[in-house]
Amino acid sequence: MSDLVRFGVAMERALLERFDERIARKGYENRSEALRDLIRADLLRDAWDRGGEGVATITLVYDASVREVTERIHAIQREAGDRVISSMHTHLGKERCLEVIVARGSSARLRALADRLLGLRGVLSGEMVAAAAEP
């Protein structure tokens, strides 16, 4: 947060009032904080769309009673090597499990990793979401 610069922004009063209500409802402390977050989210979407490097979370829900599904999920992560940074396992009740994998790489490679996991028998649903662009 070191090197801060300041600049001025012009805006219609009505738009600014609606934005101020919105950020109060979201609990932001000030407009700069809220605007920085909007900008970061926009840059992240853009970097990701253009195939940039980033960090993503892959969330899988699976049925642990299906033969070998747990082993296969782990094997695919091991093969991915450095790309997988960490993972977390959560029981959702009975045989349903949720696995969150944090991985780093290009959007295309992470998409391919997610597809392999989602294609496994026993994996019920899943989603990949970009979390951060590489600095």
Added chain:
Amino acid sequence: MSDLVRFGVAMERALLERFDERIARKGYENRSEALRDLIRADLLRDAWDRGGEGVATITLVYDASVREVTERIHAIQREAGDRVISSMHTHLGKERCLEVIVARGSSARLRALADRLLGLRGVLSGEMVAAAAEP
């Protein structure tokens, strides 16, 4: 655009530089313009998520050779009455047609209208997208 106010924003230099590159690439004339658009898009998503009134476009691709599909698409629009503001028909080649419908109402009612259209036999794909919150 009448009643303009100005305010200051603080931001890390590195973030601002990346944002300036992004808005140059998108052809924005200045930062205020780009920030206003980010804010409007955020307010629109929020209004829509909370069930607010708005204007949406429903885009359908359909196979005009399927019996009665064109008639049914028009009948559903007529039944929707005031909610449908305008519509446009475009030929995509051979029997494939694209219909864009601009409609106004709550997100739930527009969702229901879109679902009826998408469920018709002969409608191949479709999407609804929020275009504007009601002022």
Added chain:
Amino acid sequence: MSDLVRFGVAMERALLERFDERIARKGYENRSEALRDLIRADLLRDAWDRGGEGVATITLVYDASVREVTERIHAIQREAGDRVISSMHTHLGKERCLEVIVARGSSARLRALADRLLGLRGVLSGEMVAAAAEP
């Protein structure tokens, strides 16, 4: 719709019951129709993500009182030439207008076209949505 094939699908009874409720609510006439639509939507997302050719709608909301915004929106469409198939203009009240543009091309080129339009002064919000992959 000429060349139909049939195949069998196996599914847990509970999942199928929830799907049947869902498609009844959406007004589908039968499961095959609903499954074909899910498959088409999935193929479209995939083609689009991989940079394929397609047809998209670009929806813009703009303030027609801003100097030259209408002219610029039309000029950009003319420059895009063949890529723009059709467009529709709708008044939303007072000075707010909505323009829907149907265009064809690669996702990258259509993204660039949408960005140019969204970057114009007076364009308040907008969205691009893939409507169909090229056959």
Added chain:
Amino acid sequence: MSDLVRFGVAMERALLERFDERIARKGYENRSEALRDLIRADLLRDAWDRGGEGVATITLVYDASVREVTERIHAIQREAGDRVISSMHTHLGKERCLEVIVARGSSARLRALADRLLGLRGVLSGEMVAAAAEP
């Protein structure tokens, strides 16, 4: 996976061929598996849009050098009580950290929880994604 039923689906040959290519590329073992996943994803989006109960992951990227941000992220999770099932912390380098939180509840309540976290000073970006509908 106990109680399986079988049913027939009719589809244009060309559509089925493109789907078969797609599922081969994604590594699915068979069509039924791929169709079940498309149906589950559709039911999940629908349940979530209609305010249903579910499990979601909230992913935050934050700057751990910002005063008290770590404490606040943990305090909000504690206040959420039962709703938070598990969380995982990952270092992304220097001061950047990623926190994934798995939580359960209605989409509105989880949205509010995510908004509180995203509004904290020091939280740089974040995203909530629905992972599973409640059975």
